[in-house]
Amino acid sequence: MSNSISFHPDSSLLVEFSAGSLEVAPSICVSAHLHFCRKCRVEMLRLDQVGSEIMDTMEPAAIDDGLLDSVMAKIDSPALAPSEKTISKNIEGFPASISILMKDVESALTWRSISSSLEISQFETGQSDFEVALHKIEAGGKVPKHDHEGSEYTVVLKGSFSDENAVYREGDFLFRQPGDVHQPMGAQNGECICLSALSAPIKISHPLGFLMKPWLRINPM
Amino acid sequence: MLKKKFEFVDRQIENPSRGAILNLAEKRSDQWSLLLVTVGETRDRQAFAKLFKHFGPLLKSFAQASRHEGWIPGLGDDLVQEVMIKVWNKAAGYNPEKASATTWIYTVARNCRIDMLRRKSNTQHLPLESEDYWHEPDEDTPVSLLSQKHREEKIQFSLSKLPREQGEILRKVYLEGKSHAEASQELGLPLGTVKSRVRLALQKMQILVAPEFQDEFSHE
Known part of the structure; x- marks a missing residue:
């Protein structure tokens, strides 16, 4: 990984998000960052314009006349009247997607203690390549120095934390690869909540795979 | 062929009957955006049919170009x-000041394609639809519509002028x-080369x- 820290997703991630080719878990992280960052929202709108322009310049395919009739019949059907999707209020200024994930958990979030200053609450996102979770670092808490077995996307949702390289504030986006050793520390003035998507260390389904969870292992070094 | 369609639509909307449309016409004059506004405001089936004939x-x-794993022609x-039914149902929420109809419909199509693929490949409970992480352009985007239109034209022009290998990757x-x-x-190229071309x-x-x-556009 380069030494320069940008705090934003790199342009290839934004392009993949705009094109719809980015996997679910990193998409949730990019989306969460967009909630906080207007610069990236501006770039995203322009990227969507690129996508629409590429679609617009395609050779139009022939379509069956019957297709319009069938769509016309369907929009008449009362069953397909626009469904009023309940717009859930965002939780504490969190991105909409995170609020939905948090509400999807039947009861309140269950926090699991990983170390004295770090708690984790895992989300069910319907896919298995990544572990998506909220990480909570208590004020002034030091997370033991650790390495990552998979790559990890992180977005700060609330508060701030720091490591050897920088201070990360609300909305900041981080990408870490295996081998990036670091020691996060929560800011003194309050707890810090981060969204994290951690890729599986082992992609193939290992017969004892269930024993591998949780993927984030804090091994003091 | 396409050109003919444009002229046809032009004639249809030369005399808009509603003041609201006239106002919007001054702001965003492309025919598809106007038709989409009409569909949203008055549930006009004829306007919808015209949109269908252009975008269908x-x-x-777009669907046939997909090479996603699990996608079948x-x-x-x-x-x-699915996209056109969504267009009908969501048209009332379309705001031509924020995006052209083409961009708006592209995003609906992209999201539909993701969701169709996920429904096919996954029987697990999926709490999020791709729409849930799609952000509406900002209320307060300082970029005026005029400069946005200018931006669209610029993208259109510069896209057609890209070196072949750059355009190829974007289309992929x-x-x-x-x-x-x-x-x-x-393409048999190192990842770094692909990224730098993009x-x-x-x-x-x-x-x-x-x-x-960047500071101007930084976190609020």
């Missing part, structure tokens, strides 16, 4: 149907749905916010 074939091409008609990503890593494998293309099209303006 493009959506089908027969899904083309399904995508056209946007149409075929390949990630940069997959594109690099298929970056060069974005710079040429002036997609990225220049460093000197």
Whole structure:
């Protein structure tokens, strides 16, 4: 990984998000960052314009006349009247997607203690390549120095934390690869909540795979 | 062929009957955006049919270009149907000041394609639809519509002028749905080369916010 820290997703991630080719878990992280960052929202709108322009310049395919009739019949059907999707209020200024994930958990979030200053609450996102979770670092808490077995996307949702390289504030986006050793520390003035998507260390389904969870292992070094 | 269609639509909307449309016509004058506004405001089926005749074939091409794992060509008609029904249902929420109809419909199509693929490949409970992480353009985007239109035209022009290899990668990503890593494998190029070609293309099209303006656009 380069030494320069940008705090934003790199342009290839934004392009993949705009094109719809980015996997679910990193998409949730990019989306969460967009909630906080207007610069990236501006770039995203322009990227969507690129996508629409590429679609617009395609050779139009022939379509069956019957297709319009069938769509016309369907929009008449009362069953397909626009469904009023309940717009859930965002939780504490969190991105909409995170609020939905948090509400999807039947009861309140269950926090699991990983170390004295770090708690984790895992989300069910319907896919298995990544572990998506909220990480909570208590004020002034030091997370033991650790390495990552998979790559990890992180977005700060609330508060701030720091490591050897920088201070990360609300909305900041981080990408870490295996081998990036670091020691996060929560800011003194309050707890810090981060969204994290951690890729599986082992992609193939290992017969004892269930024993591998949780993927984030804090091994003091 | 396409040109003929444009002229046809032009004649149809030369004499808009509603003041609201006239106002919008001054702001965003492309015919598809006007038709989409009409569909949203008055549930006009004829206007919807015109949108269908223009976008249906493009959506089908878009669907057929997909090379996603698990995507089968027969899904083309399904995508056209699903997108156009969404267009009908969501048209009232379309705001022409924020995006052209083409951009708006592209995002609906992209999201539909993701969701169709996920429904096919996954029987697990999926709490999020792709729409849940799609952000509406800001209420307070300082970029005026005029400069936005200018931006669209610029993208249109510069896209057509990109070196072949840059355009090729963008089409692979946007149409075929390949990630940069997959594109690099298929083209037999290092990942870094693919990424830098994309970056060069974005710079040429002036997609990225220049460093000197980044503070202005920073976190609120």
